Amino acid sequence: MTNKLPRANRRAQLLDHAHAIVRECGTDALTLGELARHAGVSKPIAYSHFETRSGLLIALYREINERRLAAVAAVLAATSSTLPDVARVVSDAYMACHAALGPEWHAIGAAMRGDAQMLACQQQMLDGYADFFHAALAPVSSLPGDVVRRRCIAIIGAAEALSDAMVRERMTERIAADELCSLILAWLAC
DSSP, rough: OOOOHHHHHHHHHHHHHHHHHHHHHHHGOOOHHHHHHHHHHHHHHHHHHSSHHHHHHHHHHHHHHHHHHHHHHHHTSSSSSSSHHHHHHHHHHHHHHHHHHTTHHHHHHHHHGGOOOHHHHHHHHHHHHHHHHHHHGGOOOOSHHHHHHHHHHHHHHHHHHHHHHTTSSSOHHHHHHHHHHHHHHHHHOO
16 A cells, blocks of 8 residues: 555546556546556545546546646747737647647547536536637637637537547647647638
């Protein structure tokens, strides 16, 4: 067994192990029992942090998502305020994050599709991406804010499809980012 850690540190450690299990063995192998074994803790510790497999998948998905959004926000903060520049940075950062994550992100998302709580979490995250993209792109587009918001919803759908194709090696990261950038410019330029 591992040493006693503060609860937040233990949770972070367990999520790191959960990510490793998904990367090495796929989402089907990710159970609370396997997580406990992999992390060298008792099952009650794993259950006290996540309660159910759905809870674990949701926590993992959210943790990965938070890292991804933080990375995009950090790059965006250092970008000039023109639509082409913001579109390029958002597109490059989005695809770089997915490339770094590999196929695990989409595998976890697919594993979440069978449960109402997990579907609600996924929808909340997609809505959050649309809000994030809207906040970044509305100030640099001359379109009305409500139009930009609606188009950001579609852009997120396209970004997810492009990143999925990229991680399945149907296109390179550069092509995926270029296509997303092109879409953003075409839809948000006047």
